Amino acid sequence: MPNMTETADQTKSPEATPEQLMQLLDLQIALQKTRRKAGQKHRVTLLVGSVLLILAGLFVALMILQEMAGDLRSQQTFGMNPAAEEQSQ
Secondary structure, eight states: OOOHHHHHHHHOOOOOOHHHHHHHHHHHHHHHHHHHHHHHHHHHHHHHHHHHHHHHHHHHHHHHHHHHHHHHHHHHHTTOOHHHHHHHO
16 A cells, blocks of 8 residues: 555656746736736726716706706796695695
């Protein structure tokens, strides 16, 4: 029956040289930089899209408020104030 230490020694991969480790680190650093740049690009797109969506919502709200103010003015001009009619009855 083989010993656990013997099987562990047999399955060990050869150790990497310092040069190989440096190359591996350089590749990982380069990969992280490209991922970070891609993430920044998506972040900028998301921020610009969010700001545009907020501005569009504000524009729609402004249009609705202007329409409501116009309706209120027209009711007051023609003397059709619903609050005044309810009080007189």
